[in-house]
Amino acid sequence: MRRLFVILCLLPILSFSWAQKVCVSASKKLPVPIKVYNDEYGHSITAEVFQERLNTNSYDIQLDSANGLLSLVEHDRPVKQFLNTPLQKFSFTDIDDIKWNNKKVEGKIVIFHFWSTSCVPCVKEIPFLNSLKAKNPDIIFFALSTESSEVLSKFLKKNKSELTIIPNQQQLSTKLKINILPTTLIVDSKGLIKEVMFGSYSDSLYLQSKINKCRTQ
DSSP: OOOOTTOOEEOOOTTSOTTOEEEEOTTEEOSSOOOEEEOTTSOEEOHHHHHHHHTTTOEEEEEETTTTEEEEEEOOOGGGGGTTSBOOOOEEEOTTSOEEETGGGTTSOEEEEEOOTTOHHHHHTHHHHHHHHHHOTTSEEEEEOSSOHHHHHHHHTTSOOOSEEEOOOHHHHHHTTOOSSSEEEEEOTTSBEEEEEESOOOOHHHHHHHHHHHHHO
8 A cells, every 4th residue: 555645754753752642744754654544533544535634734643653553633623612512593595595594404414514616625525425415315415605606506507516505605604613615514403513524525434424423313
């Protein structure tokens, strides 16, 4: 398996023992072979998925050199302060002129996916999100953008999305302190924000596991 090719420079190792855990930048080269890759929650993932998430620029990496373990460590994101709290009140109209608010989605699991047509990773993951939506017909998928209906409509003529597209969402984006795109929130059937994820994904098992977790809570 090819090791993380974006890790360029040699990490000095003289200042810490082999058993010590240290946070290192994604631009460093590792001094030991890596046996296990973990996500930010301590779950084992493949090297390819690890690299994909690292490329979102949302993470640092933590090395446990004694065990050959490399883990993702999320940068601090203000939106994370809303974890396990009720979703803020919202009222908006989708691109098909259908009105939505908290009351209308009561008892449902809802995904709030903040994106932009100018965000390359956001555009790249649209087919994957379409597939995820098809596998979870009971879930409401909102794709929220600060862009206008006109800009989104023009984009969607060439890029089909099965998600419910919400334009002009600067207000909610600001309320939730969204500062990176894409950002994805999963709200459970009780209206609580249970997951906050950053960057684009193409790992269906990972996102599906988050949805399944909300179903069982």
